[in-house]
Amino acid sequence: MRQTLPSSVDVLLVGLGPVGATAANLLGRYGVRTLVVEKSPDIFMAPRAIVLDNEALRILQMAGLEEGSFETQAIAKVQMRSPIFGNYACANTSGPLDGHPRLVTFYQPDLERTLRARLTAYPDVQVALGAELIGIREDAQGVHVDVRMADGQVETVWTRFLVGADGASSFVRRHAGLIFQGKTFEQDWLIVDAQNVPDPIDHVEFMCDPRRPTPHMPAPGNRQRWEFKLQPGETREEMEKPESIRKLLAPWCKPEDISIERTAVYRFHARIVDRFSRGRIFLVGDAAHITPPFAGQGLVAGLRDVANLCWKLAWVVQGRASATILDTYDIERRPHAKSIIELALFMGSLVMPANRLKAFGIHGLMWMMQLIPSARAMFEELRIKPKNQFGRGLFVRGRSRSRLVRGGLLPQGLVRQSIGAPVQKSDDAIGQQLTLIGFGCDPVKLLSLQLRGEWLSAGGTLLQLRHRGQSGCGENSWEDLTDALVPGAAPVGWVAVVRPDRTVLHDGPMEKVDAVVSEALAVLGAAVTAGHIQSAVLEVPR
Template identity: 40%
Template sequence: MVVVGAGPVGLTAALLLARRGLPVQVLERRSAPYGQPRAVHLDDEALRALADAGVAQGFLALSRPMRGLRLLDGSHRVLAEFARASSSGPHGWPQGSMFSQPDLEELLLAAVRREPLVELHTGCELVGLARDGGVTLDVLDRASGARSRVRAAAVLGCDGANSTVRRLVGARMRDLGRPDRWLVADLRSAQPLPLWPGVHQVCDPHRAATAMPVSGDRYRFEFRLLPGETREDVVARLPALLAPYGAADAEVERVAEYVYRAQVADRWRSGRVLLAGDAAHLTPPFIGQGLGLGLRDVHQLAWKLAAVLAGTAAERLLDTHQAEREPHARAMVRLALLLGRLMTGGGRGAAVLRRAVLAGVRRVPAVARFATDSRTPPLRRGPLVVRRGRAGRRLAGSLLPRAAVVLDGRTVPVDDVLGPGTARLRLLLPGRLAVRPAGGGEVEVADADGGLSGWLRGAGAVAVVVRPDRIVLSAS
């Protein structure tokens, strides 16, 4: 098995596959980690992938909870505030976490180096690919210029927005919206900046902006580039743009121009070559789902690949990768586009309307819950998502809460009891559950905080079948 790309998605994929017994080679064209900040937010649903890869606790140590969203006008007056409680969400973690991508990559690289089934090859560029029963890769050593061939049972392309794997299999990106140019500035400050500990979105039709504390002494500021404006134009004005946040004197670690794109690949699979992460989809950052979508891709694909390569599942199981993940990714990209337009689009008239609307909706509890809830839409109905009956319609395709249960006197996440395969969970009594892991006997556990019992009863369910990726296959 070969994974192309050693970013967070590719490294997580390698760890997930290795934990299912597959030897994995990771090919990375860079000779050393990129080392610059990029992704800064991850939600608790996507953190399930890091948990199954064995690095969730390490991630929590290097991240901090994201406390919500503030919408500001052009004069930085608060239009609306949607705050998150500091307590954990349904999966036992903060619903949103802020982090620096180099810290996460260092954590994942350390885990990969400890994993005997994973080999990491850096400075190796994929230049050719042939599908001939398995897959043959032509690989260029960028230091020596030497070429070699690598045979693989399957290939997973996690090689980013300019994916070589995507190009070699003839897949194309399809636009869902117009590109948007922004300047991103990553700062460090020895003294804490006077920022609220959530994301600030400046809804200014003249100069939309985003500001947020990241982790430790790091901060991120983003400013939309105006038509005809260059990166240099805005860099020259950066101290003045940062001044309202008290950040004019902070150390600028990096400044980069980004083109935020809304795209989804037309084809995610060619035989045993598959795409994931930015190779398959690109999203504007307004709902913080760029990395999270990629981690969901590999979390929901790793067990399928392992089953097919082990011969315990038919090849057609891989057809469910795009069938499940593309509609979900497309929905999240469209939501990011919509919210971006609502928060930052239009002219002066739109700004006046936005203020009037927000004055009302911020007092509606349902709106506040929508703005702070980390849940994403369930997967569509298909071979692995069976929506029958009231319970099935409500729960199938959604993510099982990672609630705590008590087994033999120990409090553990329910994931530890479910095991690595498809499992069944049913309600015995309020606060008592029975879990049947794949290939094992049924065990009885106590619902430590009532989360699972309440979740089942709230949907009118008494039992669920749970896939290896913790997605509910069916409910009754």
């Protein structure tokens, strides 16, 4: 039967890759009427992205994916090796951070299949496969979108907001007139994905030989990936031949004994748009930025985009916040995405120096830096990775006496409601709402009745986090079993407003809870009583 599209939706999402599918799940969880248009009728079965970090896994948790819903392989270390200096740098990626492994590899078709399957649980989300966006017309109230269906018929849908998750050649980006700044590397690389390789490795290694730089890593399903930099004069056709593949893989295995899933020659890109949005049109993932693969942050950056954007869209379409909060998507996300691209370019300079002389200088300097404990820790402890922390945006500026950082992420720990009750990750206990958290205290006790009503009307909820052993009861009272939150993040007697994307919006002592809530509501553009608006600090650009 032919699928019929709705005449209007709140959000029309273009693209159902891993970033688009995560966005669709988030919008579904927030109860937003969403239509997803995807040109391809099927999942692309060849592996592409391969690395996720703890932040990405936490965002997938926010999107409803529990641990084990798709297969991952934890990576203990990332090793940089030089033919001259040996192992000249090593990043420790073992152990958990915020409830997830610091670094994992995965099989992209498996993740996409899982994300798509979850969409059937959301009645507000409709997916049109084999449908292509062919026209966009904007007006003051929304966007009229022309969609060519699989049978060739064209339907028009009106949407309040249009989100382009349609990849590096984004139709949405071209229509919006957003400039894709940056460069494409001149070097070609051959990627080889294989299964059933004998003696699999358990870490990521970068063979930084200027003659043939080669990143190499394992993946679930007894898979391994190699990326080989092509030398001058080597062509795509020549290097994809079986005999060329056999020669390249000879140091690791006999190619006839393994199963090669994919070979492809491609070039790396480092590009970012001049703005992540224009009017009612927003870009996420590769449509907004392309990151070289050396830092393993390409897909992760796209997941950060949708975690930041989707709750803001939900709060606006549901009348819980002013549309001005949408301006903060670009303000918050673009600087961080740019810093991640710069990190990937730096990592690329370590992996692929242009010649032996540069390799000697770069790798020798890195080797010498490992002799200095503070310099070694920068790489070993991943301090070179930019924090997902905002300098400007949708939060109240300033610092408090807690360890919380406004514009930064709330840590995640393990919590339970009572002795013997199931243990959960704290994000699952917090849920999908804007949350007022009391650390070792109940925020309801001092919050004025009027402000409580305004808070609930703005989509807020109230929650108490108890320190280990502290008594308490109620469905919104949780005991912190790990000290990650109480007192790890904030002392007893503290309150904080936390956004649905786990960013700290405001915080302060319990006795100032009315001021904290009223100022948070003002930042959102929500209705605030005249008595409290006087002290509000507005951080939304006009």
